[in-house]
Amino acid sequence: MTTSNPAPPPPRRIRISLKDRQFAGLFWQIVVVGITVAIVAWLWSNTVHNLSVRRISTGFAFLGREAGMPIADTWFPYSPKDPYLRAFVVGLANTLRVAVIGIVLATILGTIIGVARLSSNWLLSRLAAVYVEVLRDIPLLLQLLFWYVLMQGLPAARAAWKPIEGVFLSNRGLILPSVPIEAGQLWVIGAAVIGLIAFHVVRKQLTARQLLDGRPRRIWPYALALVIGLPMLTSLALGVSWTITKPELRGFNFVGGLTLAPEYFALLIALVTYTSAFIAEIVRSGIQSVHRGQWDAAMALGLRRGFVLQHIVMPQALRVIIPPMTSQYLNLTKNSSLAVAVGYQDIVSIANTTLNQTGQAIEAIAIIMLVFLTISLGISLFMNWYNARIALVER
Amino acid sequence: MTSVTDAPGTPLPFSRSRSGRTIVGRAIGWLRINLFASISSTIVTLLLLFVLAKAAAGLVQWAFWNAVWSVPGSDTSACRAVHGLGACWAVIPEKLRFILFGTYPFDQQWRPALAMLAFMALFYVSSRRKWWRKELVLVWAAALTLIGLLMWGGIFGMPFVSQDRWGGLPVTLILATFGLALGFPLGIVVALGRRSKLPAIRSLSVLYVELIRGVPLISLLFMASVMFPLFMPDGVNVDKLLRAQVAFVLFAGAYLAEVIRGGLQAVPRGQHDAADALGLSYWKKNGLIILPQAIRHVIPPLVNTFIAFFKDTSLVLIIGIFDLLTTAKTAIIDPAWQSFSVEVYLFVALIYFAFCFAMSRYSARLETQDGPKAR
Numbered sequence: 001m002t003t004s005n006p007a008p009p010p011p012r013r014i015r016i017s018l019k020d021r022q023f024a025g026l027f028w029q030i031v032v033v034g035i036t037v038a039i040v041a042w043l044w045s046n047t048v049h050n051l052s053v054r055r056i057s058t059g060f061a062f063l064g065r066e067a068g069m070p071i072a073d074t075w076f077p078y079s080p081k082d083p084y085l086r087a088f089v090v091g092l093a094n095t096l097r098v099a100v101i102g103i104v105l106a107t108i109l110g111t112i113i114g115v116a117r118l119s120s121n122w123l124l125s126r127l128a129a130v131y132v133e134v135l136r137d138i139p140l141l142l143q144l145l146f147w148y149v150l151m152q153g154l155p156a157a158r159a160a161w162k163p164i165e166g167v168f169l170s171n172r173g174l175i176l177p178s179v180p181i182e183a184g185q186l187w188v189i190g191a192a193v194i195g196l197i198a199f200h201v202v203r204k205q206l207t208a209r210q211l212l213d214g215r216p217r218r219i220w221p222y223a224l225a226l227v228i229g230l231p232m233l234t235s236l237a238l239g240v241s242w243t244i245t246k247p248e249l250r251g252f253n254f255v256g257g258l259t260l261a262p263e264y265f266a267l268l269i270a271l272v273t274y275t276s277a278f279i280a281e282i283v284r285s286g287i288q289s290v291h292r293g294q295w296d297a298a299m300a301l302g303l304r305r306g307f308v309l310q311h312i313v314m315p316q317a318l319r320v321i322i323p324p325m326t327s328q329y330l331n332l333t334k335n336s337s338l339a340v341a342v343g344y345q346d347i348v349s350i351a352n353t354t355l356n357q358t359g360q361a362i363e364a365i366a367i368i369m370l371v372f373l374t375i376s377l378g379i380s381l382f383m384n385w386y387n388a389r390i391a392l393v394e395r
Numbered sequence: 396m397t398s399v400t401d402a403p404g405t406p407l408p409f410s411r412s413r414s415g416r417t418i419v420g421r422a423i424g425w426l427r428i429n430l431f432a433s434i435s436s437t438i439v440t441l442l443l444l445f446v447l448a449k450a451a452a453g454l455v456q457w458a459f460w461n462a463v464w465s466v467p468g469s470d471t472s473a474c475r476a477v478h479g480l481g482a483c484w485a486v487i488p489e490k491l492r493f494i495l496f497g498t499y500p501f502d503q504q505w506r507p508a509l510a511m512l513a514f515m516a517l518f519y520v521s522s523r524r525k526w527w528r529k530e531l532v533l534v535w536a537a538a539l540t541l542i543g544l545l546m547w548g549g550i551f552g553m554p555f556v557s558q559d560r561w562g563g564l565p566v567t568l569i570l571a572t573f574g575l576a577l578g579f580p581l582g583i584v585v586a587l588g589r590r591s592k593l594p595a596i597r598s599l600s601v602l603y604v605e606l607i608r609g610v611p612l613i614s615l616l617f618m619a620s621v622m623f624p625l626f627m628p629d630g631v632n633v634d635k636l637l638r639a640q641v642a643f644v645l646f647a648g649a650y651l652a653e654v655i656r657g658g659l660q661a662v663p664r665g666q667h668d669a670a671d672a673l674g675l676s677y678w679k680k681n682g683l684i685i686l687p688q689a690i691r692h693v694i695p696p697l698v699n700t701f702i703a704f705f706k707d708t709s710l711v712l713i714i715g716i717f718d719l720l721t722t723a724k725t726a727i728i729d730p731a732w733q734s735f736s737v738e739v740y741l742f743v744a745l746i747y748f749a750f751c752f753a754m755s756r757y758s759a760r761l762e763t764q765d766g767p768k769a770r
Contacts, residue, residue: 029595036599043626050625121436122429123443137751138744139706141713142720146740153479153737337611341713348613361622368614369606376609 047362056359063088069353071345073261084354091350092371098264098346099333099375102271106332107325109272110279115309117284128280135277141338144270148342151262157253166246168254174265175247178258184240188231195230199223263344267336275332279325286321287313318390326383330376347371458482471731478734486735487742490726494743497562497717506553507565510545513538514568522757535576542569558636562717564746566636570643570708570718575701578647585652587681590659600652607649612710615642620714639711647704654696658689698758702751709747719743 051058063085070080071090075097078090117128135143152171155161160170166177179185199222206217235242247257260268290313298308337348345353348368355364430440461481463474465488474483496504517538520526526534546565549555561569588600607615619642623633633641662685670680690697709720717725723743727736 025593029593032599033595046628047625049629050627053629119439120429120432121439123440127443127447133752133755134748137702137706137748137755139709139720139747141709142740142744142747145720145724146737146744149736149740334611337613338710338713340613348611348617351614352617355617355621361625365614365618365622368617369610372611372614373606373609 054359058360058362060363062354062358062360062363065358067354069350069357071350073264073344084358087350087354088347088367091345091347094339094344095333095336095346095348095371096375098267098271098336098339098344102268102275102332102336103329105268105272106275106279106328110276111283113276113280114283114287117280118287132277132280135274136281140270140274140335141341143274144266144338144341147270148262148266151266154262157249160249166244166257168247168249171262172253172259173262174260175254176258176260177244177246178256179242179244184235184238185242187238188235188240191234192227192231195226195228198230199226202226261344263339263342266342267339267344270338271332271335274335275328278328278331282321282324282328283317286317289320290316315390319387322383322387322390326380326387329379329383333375333379334372456481471735474735482738483735484738486727486732486738490729490732490739493563493726494719494722494739495563496565497722498560499562499565500554500556500560503548503554503556506545506548506556507561507563510542510565511568513542513545514565514572517572539573539576558634561636563722564719566717567705567708567719570640570711571701571705573640574643574647574708575651575704577644578651581644581648582651582655583686585648586655586659589652589656604649604652607646608653612646612707613713615646616710616714618642635714636716639714639716643704643708646707650700650704651697654693654700655689657696658691658693659685661692662688695758695762698754698761702754702758705750705754706747719746 064083066081067084067087068080069087071078071087074090074094076090076093078086113128113131116124117132119125119128151173154169154171157168157170157172160168160172160175162168168175202222203219206219206222210217234240245256247254247259249255287309294312294316295308298312299305303312336346339346340349340352343349351364351368355361431437457480461477463477463481463483463485466473466483466485471483471485474485477483492501492504496507499507517535520534521531544550545553546561546569547555547558585600585603588596589604591597591600616639619638620635623638623641627633666684666688667680670684675683708718711718712721712724715721720743723739724736727733727739
């Protein structure tokens with residue numbers, strides 16, 4: 001490329017020769033696309049032929065048929081008489097249930113470990129380092145099987161461990177006390193969300209006013225009124241009852257309460273601990289990427305170490321932390337598909353069973369791809385939005 | 396990649412490194428700075444010491460004190476007696492050959508053992524900087540051929556062993572090594588394609604990388620085991636292991652392409668211009684000037700990808716291929732040894748850990764010795 005050429009090059013015609021850059025570019029593109037199309041067409045024709053030989057009709061009509069597949073662990077009403085479509089929805093809900101809770105817990109645990117890794121306490125930082133190294137270097141599937149075996153080795157329901165009153169740990173899983181969610185509770189939760197949003201708006205305005213005249217404003221009365229007062233008022237007005245149902249042992253199983261099945265619990269623990277090791281490393285390198293001078297300056301002002309970490313270092317470290325964190329969240333979501341190894345019925349497991357029952361291989365795989373590409377896109381969009389929000393604002 | 400200003404493990408600027416004179420004084424000084432610097436630090440130290448002591452005591456009791464190291468024959472009553480209180484390590488020697496080699500004919504198992512040694516030698520040679528030359532490609536070709544010969548046999552008086560009898564660690568190593576060896580060139584081509592100025596080639600590369608990276612590996616493996624036969628014309632039957640291998644090559648190609656692309660982006664624009672000014676063709680420019688620099692930039696993340704990939708080969712368990720994890724899981728189906736899976740899993744975890752830890756140390760060493768800053 002002659003960048004130092006002062007005059008613009010004269011318009012030229014394409015020569016039919018591989019030495020000509022433009023022609024060569026066009027030529028190779030046609031060749032590559034041609035080969036790709038030929039391969040895909042060949043695979044497609046084979047597939048169509050094979051499917052017709054096996055009398056499998058393509059299309060998504062099978063989604064309306066009765067699934068006949070039991071799903072043990074679900075938070076949705078479901079019976080084997082329901083159609084495949086509903087089974088897929090339940091599977092998707094199961095995937096999201098483990099992924100969302102897993103992401104939240106892994107972030108918390110990972111941040112704690114990452115900060116501990118940088119602690120000035122030698123013992124603490126060594127322990128955190130060992131945790132990270134051990135968990136990172138063992139395959140997740142092996143860890144999952146390990147947790148599952150441990151789960152099965154727990155005592156039977158009758159001899160369940162009771163770490164706290166109302167909480168049981170046995171080979172039936174973890175059983176927690178719960179509050180039954182009905183229409184009234186949903187209204188109160190809605191009020192709490194509205195209160196949070198309103199509080200966020202008020203806080204923004206108060207901060208803006210404080211920036212104008214420098215007088216500090218009191219925030220806590222608003223927090224009290226909006227975040228706590230509003231839901232409480234709603235609860236009182238609607239007369240919602242908040243009785244906690246404690247699980248009870250009846251015969252061989254528990255009645256009442258919230259049950260985390262051993263499959264779900266093992267998967268959650270495996271995903272959270274495994275991913276937290278990676279998140280810890282991201283948090284550590286993020287904190288280390290903040291310039292030493294920031295620490296020195298803050299310490300010179302006489303601020304406490306925790307305060308410096310929370311208000312000065314972390315906001316700057318977040319900019320380095322967020323992009324790799326996004327890919328860890330995506331990894332956790334994709335890894336949740338290992339559920340099939342312990343028999344937790346997530347979307348991949350349901351699609352696999354469907355595939356074996358109906359032979360609708362292409363459709364089943366297409367559904368898996370669609371679901372995961374959508375989830376990936378969703379997480380990416382959210383993290384990009386968050387990243388833009390915390391990005392450095394140059395003044 | 397994130398830029399790390401301090402070397403990993405450097406304490407934050409709070410631990411003063413003031414040392415006493417005598418050894419005891421220095422030790423006390425070290426303790427005071429690193430374990431008992433403040434009241435909160437002292438509390439944390441004491442708490443951790445307490446928890447550690449309890450955990451260590453329990454572990455020693457289970458793994459050593461109460462453990463059963465060998466049993467006569469296959470009589471596991473001694474193990475059952477201590478079940479829950481002590482480990483039954485007797486299961487490891489009993490099942491070792493099966494865990495390592497699967498259902499490979501018993502009297503021929505020296506062959507996969509030799510193949511494993513060949514793998515180790517290959518890894519060792521490839522990790523030495525002084526042997527990073529063109530000839531290394533030939534060494535790889537020779538080593539992989541040798542391994543194939545050993546495993547299949549059929550010549551030099553070695554009876555033929557079909558690949559559905561292969562199992563254990565050799566299968567894990569084969570899946571990982573062949574996946575990387577074939578995925579690497581694919582990754583280079585796709586990475587170049589993604590940075591190409593030709594729109595059709597660029598979009599094909601993007602489509603490939605994003606599709607593969609967007610879905611879980613398991614769904615690729617399901618595709619390989621269930622859909623691959625549908626793709627093939629009548630009468631063509633591809634072996635299960637080979638189908639999984641194809642899926643792994645495609646998977647590795649997409650992930651390696653992204654790492655290599657990062658390296659390509661780090662090569663300064665001037666290098667392209669200089670190569671163009673010399674009149675080099677596209678392939679010569681990339682092969683001789685750009686790629687050698689790009690790959691050098693990304694060696695540590697490449698090794699990290701290798702580690703992730705090595706661990707991911709264990710997913711073939713789900714489609715029923717006998718890799719190391721599957722043989723371990725199968726070994727404890729034996730009713731006599733059924734309740735000692737924790738011991739077997741720990742043993743296999745140790746093998747995986749040894750491989751991955753070695754790679755991660757190696758990557759860390761490269762990063763400090765050979766990073767962009769070192770030169």
